[in-house]
Amino acid sequence: MQVVEENKVVKDRAKQVYKEGFVTDIEAFTIPPGLDEDTIRLISSKKDEPAWLLDYRLDAFRKWQKMPTPNWAKLKIPEIDFQAISYYSSPHAANANAPKSLDEVDPKLLETYDKLGVPLHERERLAGVAVDAVFDSVSVGTTFKAELEKVGVIFSSFSEAVHDHPELIQKYLGTVVPAQDNYFAALNAAVFSDGSFVYIPKGVRCPMELSTYFRINAINTGQFERTLIVAEDGASVSYLEGCTAPMRDENQLHAAVVELIAMDDAKIKYSTVQNWYPGDEDGKGGIYNFVTKRGNCQGKNSKISWTQVETGSAITWKYPSCILRGDNSSGEFYSVALTNNHQQADTGTKMIHLGKNTKSTVISKGISVGKSQNAYRGLVRVAKKADNARNFTQCDSLLIGKSCAAHTFPYTESANMTAKLEHEATTSKISEDQLNYCLQRGITEEDAISLIVDGFCKQVFKELPMEFAVEAKALLDISLEGAIG
Amino acid sequence: MLKVDNVFAKAGEKEILKGLSLTVKPGEVHAIMGPNGSGKSTFGNLLAGMPYVTPQSGSVEYMGKDLLSLEPAERAAEGVFLAFQYPVEIPGVNNMYFLRTALNAQRKYRGEEPMDSAQFLRMVKQKIKDLNMRDDLLKRPVNVGFSGGEKKRNEVFQMGVLEPKLAILDETDSGLDIDALKIVADGVNHLRSPDRSFIIITHYQRLLDYIKPDYVHVLADGKIAKTGDKSLAFELEEQGYGWLNK
Ligand SMILES: Nc1ncnc2c1ncn2[C@@H]1O[C@H](COP(=O)(O)OP(=O)(O)OP(=O)(O)O)[C@@H](O)[C@H]1O
Ligand SMILES: [Mg+2]
Numbered sequence: 001m002q003v004v005e006e007n008k009v010v011k012d013r014a015k016q017v018y019k020e021g022f023v024t025d026i027e028a029f030t031i032p033p034g035l036d037e038d039t040i041r042l043i044s045s046k047k048d049e050p051a052w053l054l055d056y057r058l059d060a061f062r063k064w065q066k067m068p069t070p071n072w073a074k075l076k077i078p079e080i081d082f083q084a085i086s087y088y089s090s091p092h093a094a095n096a097n098a099p100k101s102l103d104e105v106d107p108k109l110l111e112t113y114d115k116l117g118v119p120l121h122e123r124e125r126l127a128g129v130a131v132d133a134v135f136d137s138v139s140v141g142t143t144f145k146a147e148l149e150k151v152g153v154i155f156s157s158f159s160e161a162v163h164d165h166p167e168l169i170q171k172y173l174g175t176v177v178p179a180q181d182n183y184f185a186a187l188n189a190a191v192f193s194d195g196s197f198v199y200i201p202k203g204v205r206c207p208m209e210l211s212t213y214f215r216i217n218a219i220n221t222g223q224f225e226r227t228l229i230v231a232e233d234g235a236s237v238s239y240l241e242g243c244t245a246p247m248r249d250e251n252q253l254h255a256a257v258v259e260l261i262a263m264d265d266a267k268i269k270y271s272t273v274q275n276w277y278p279g280d281e282d283g284k285g286g287i288y289n290f291v292t293k294r295g296n297c298q299g300k301n302s303k304i305s306w307t308q309v310e311t312g313s314a315i316t317w318k319y320p321s322c323i324l325r326g327d328n329s330s331g332e333f334y335s336v337a338l339t340n341n342h343q344q345a346d347t348g349t350k351m352i353h354l355g356k357n358t359k360s361t362v363i364s365k366g367i368s369v370g371k372s373q374n375a376y377r378g379l380v381r382v383a384k385k386a387d388n389a390r391n392f393t394q395c396d397s398l399l400i401g402k403s404c405a406a407h408t409f410p411y412t413e414s415a416n417m418t419a420k421l422e423h424e425a426t427t428s429k430i431s432e433d434q435l436n437y438c439l440q441r442g443i444t445e446e447d448a449i450s451l452i453v454d455g456f457c458k459q460v461f462k463e464l465p466m467e468f469a470v471e472a473k474a475l476l477d478i479s480l481e482g483a484i485g
Numbered sequence: 486m487l488k489v490d491n492v493f494a495k496a497g498e499k500e501i502l503k504g505l506s507l508t509v510k511p512g513e514v515h516a517i518m519g520p521n522g523s524g525k526s527t528f529g530n531l532l533a534g535m536p537y538v539t540p541q542s543g544s545v546e547y548m549g550k551d552l553l554s555l556e557p558a559e560r561a562a563e564g565v566f567l568a569f570q571y572p573v574e575i576p577g578v579n580n581m582y583f584l585r586t587a588l589n590a591q592r593k594y595r596g597e598e599p600m601d602s603a604q605f606l607r608m609v610k611q612k613i614k615d616l617n618m619r620d621d622l623l624k625r626p627v628n629v630g631f632s633g634g635e636k637k638r639n640e641v642f643q644m645g646v647l648e649p650k651l652a653i654l655d656e657t658d659s660g661l662d663i664d665a666l667k668i669v670a671d672g673v674n675h676l677r678s679p680d681r682s683f684i685i686i687t688h689y690q691r692l693l694d695y696i697k698p699d700y701v702h703v704l705a706d707g708k709i710a711k712t713g714d715k716s717l718a719f720e721l722e723e724q725g726y727g728w729l730n731k
Contacts, residue, residue, distance in 0.1 A: 437573040440533050441587035442561035451586060455577030455626065
């Protein structure tokens with residue numbers, strides 16, 4: 001009894017801060033916890049997948065079984081019991097393989113997305129933004145599909161794409177992040193459930209923002225989504241993902257894989273606003289966010305740009321990377337990672353320069369509050385043939401409070417004499433002087449901190465699409481609540 | 486307006502103000518001069534409520550309120566403005582946005598409606614004209630990369646927009662070329678009014694050629710050592726502070 005009482009108090013308190021923490025009460029089909037080959041066969045059959053995909057999964061699973069659990073570097077992570085997790089949960093209403101018209105979607109699901117500020121209904125949906133909504137293991141619907149099809153853009157859930165465009169999936173799946181790439185990428189390749197697929201044909205500029213909204217709802221369930229974006233010669237697209245989960249006392253696992261492929265002159269801009277439940281102020285609960293994101297600048301003059309605002313998750317472990325294969329290609333990484341309470345973030349990027357005249361820019365802003373740990377880990381590698389490669393890296397850390405910490409680990413490896421690599425790093429505290437200056441002008445302490453932090457993040461926020469920059473700022477403000485004292 | 490009575494205060498761990506008393510009536514301009522380290526900035530910071538100054542005893546009454554019991558932001562909203570000797574840089578925060586945030590925070594405290602960006606812009610344009618300034622600094626982040634003189638000019642501009650009742654200018658004239666000095670002085674003169682008072686901390690009587698003070702005080706050893714009119718400033722400039730001790 002006591003325990004229940006206590007949980008409620010903890011939740012009520014945390015709720016003031018994490019407003020996406022509600023649970024949708026919906027009937028779901030959930031595979032019992034546990035992981036073996038039969039689990040994978042079951043997932044695959046639930047999704048009515050072709051044999052080649054099942055083989056791909058099983059192959060990945062066998063590789064995963066042989067892999068050692070990763071070495072966590074700066075992170076403190078309790079051992080994860082992979083047999084205690086359920087690997088597939090689907091709300092009944094969203095039958096994975098039925099053609100999805102939004103009219104058929106359970107109103108409870110639509111309501112959930114309404115509450116999250118992502119209305120899917122025709123009349124209310126966000127202007128100029130097409131949304132694929134993923135709920136636990138399946139996509140519940142995609143907006144603006146028909147409009148996009150008119151210009152040849154494919155934007156659908158991954159499962160649908162497997163059925164509708166198997167040749168494209170088979171051609172590109174795992175080409176940027178191979179199944180054996182790392183422990184969590186292998187796990188994802190074995191059990192991935194849904195996600196989004198985007199294909200922009202030659203010469204097409206995608207006429208609207210594309211976005212996927214990921215929602216974990218079911219208890220004890222992992223989310224393993226897979227995103228694949230292909231931009232053909234001269235194509236361009238801007239894509240955004242957002243993520244939230246209910247507040248639960250148990251930790252939940254999210255292990256995603258994102259692969260981007262940009263051909264000659266193609267541009268892909270990938271933005272993330274990550275707000276998975278971070279756990280309560282005592283460090284209980286929260287999402288483990290282990291994500292492998294990688295873009296392949298395959299073609300000449302191609303460009304891939306990652307922008308991320310990471311405020312959620314108990315533990316974040318991700319290094320969105322660019323492989324700059326095409327000559328003159330460029331990669332960018334703009335990141336704001338805020339950690340509060342007991343959150344841990346270990347994030348950064350890898351820029352691998354293979355082609356000539358390749359260019360990369362890294363701007364990382366880490367904000368640590370409370371007892372949190374925030375690390376930037378970056379690798380810039382220049383291959384032998386990559387003449388005239390350029391990198392500029394800037395890592396700034398801002399500390400708020402006395403018990404938090406920031407760490408910066410920039411690694412560079414250059415095998416070409418012509419490479420020019422620049423690195424700048426700063427660590428600062430919100431200075432008393434800045435705060436006092438604001439106070440003297442009449443700005444309250446809370447607003448002053450938010451103002452100073454917002455200024456600190458400006459370089460990154462300006463990379464986000466307008467609507468999301470506003471959302472990102474609001475998110476930071478919420479995450480900063482209680483930062484002073 | 487302001488009644489400082491026998492105030493003792495520490496800056497950090499050090500006893501700096503030792504029995505300071507000063508009365509300022511509405512509309513008056515008081516100049517405070519004094520040797521380096523005598524406690525002039527400490528006094529300004531005390532009035533503004535900056536946390537590194539801790540009052541030990543004595544009282545400060547401001548517009549009928551116990552000033553020392555108010556939070557720094559409350560004092561600002563009650564009309565206390567301090568132009569800092571060393572204005573702080575805030576990277577990434579647009580000067581205009583900063584100023585609007587400040588103004589609206591003060592308005593909110595006073596129960597007034599916030600100004601939207603269009604209203605604010607109109608007001609700012611008018612102020613630029615009134616204060617004979619340029620808008621070149623407004624689009625940049627607060628004080629970042631400003632020259633010393635530009636920072637001081639920005640302080641005066643903020644004062645103009647926030648329209649305080651009691652403005653404390655801490656060496657706002659230091660490091661200014663003659664044109665900038667005039668702009669700053671004109672700004673202050675433009676804002677002078679029967680219900681607005683100024684405390685002007687300075688080392689140079691030159692400023693007082695432009696801003697005519699009602700009183701000139703010498704702060705030495707933590708208290709007002711001498712009070713006079715503008716001629717006191719001349720004497721100080723000629724003879725230094727040494728003769729005061731005799
Ligand atoms: N935060 C602090 N901690 C310790 N000592 C301080 C602090 N602030 C000021 N002081 C000391 O208090 C004394 C008075 O400083 P204050 O800045 O008030 O002088 P001032 O009269 O404004 O001098 P100046 O003409 O050089 O500006 C100085 O000795 C200074 O070093
Ligand atoms: Mg001083």
